[in-house]
């Protein structure tokens with residue numbers, strides 16, 4: 001980490017990574033602090049932007065009995081934080097042939113019978129870094145409401161923290177992912193306009209336009225891109241560009 005000539009150096013604070021003490025700048029995220037301390041991520045690090053779910057971390061603060069958790073790439077270090085990474089959590093993941101799947105809740109119950117081991121303790125919801133109401137996802141599935149479970153779990157990034165805290169030993173994130181797959185493929189209404197667009201593409205209607213673009217040099221392509229007519233942010237369904245050559 002480098003500082004510019006007139007930039008104030010950040011204060012150094014002690015943190016404990018897997019039991020060993022390190023001094024790190026207080027401004028860093030857990031992930032950057034671990035790298036600053038000399039650790040190299042070969043697992044447990046992906047997007048660095050809070051999206052991929054690879055960097056689950058559990059930690060305690062000195063003098064506090066609570067076990068806390070977060071994403072290493074999003075959580076800023078605090079003095080005397082005791083932390084460890086859990087880049088993978090061994091949660092049961094059912095295998096199945098999705099082409100044989102039906103939208104019946106029993107499909108989920110058959111693959112994940114442990115769903116009925118949930119004791120509604122809410123630990124999963126409390127630990128989720130994405131504020132998914134995990135317990136409610138499971139409760140809705142138990143009632144057979146796949147649609148609601150899919151909606152509620154939409155922000156899940158598969159970090160596995162919920163499963164790590166579950167006394168019923170449920171793999172909540174795998175169960176919720178199956179619910180979203182069933183919802184997306186078998187319950188959500190089909191988008192008619194998308195079907196029509198795919199048919200139009202398959203008919204070869206745009207072939208000439210695409211070939212024309214493929215034969216252009218880079219500078220011309222850039223010019224066309226920069227000068228293209230952009231769809232206004234707020235527009236009705238009737239909007240169409242003035243140049244309709246490739247529509």
Ligand code: SF4
Pocket residue numbers: 053124127128129130131132134155156157158159160161162163172173
């Ligand atoms: S639901 Fe579970 S796996 Fe998904 S983001 Fe929350 S804690 Fe992570």
Ligand code: SF4
Pocket residue numbers: 117118119120121122123124125134135138162165166167168169170172
């Ligand atoms: S942690 Fe497990 S047992 Fe507790 S509410 Fe969540 S799914 Fe149910």
Ligand code: FES
Pocket residue numbers: 044045046047048049050051052053054055071072073074
């Ligand atoms: S590295 Fe992807 S969520 Fe942290």
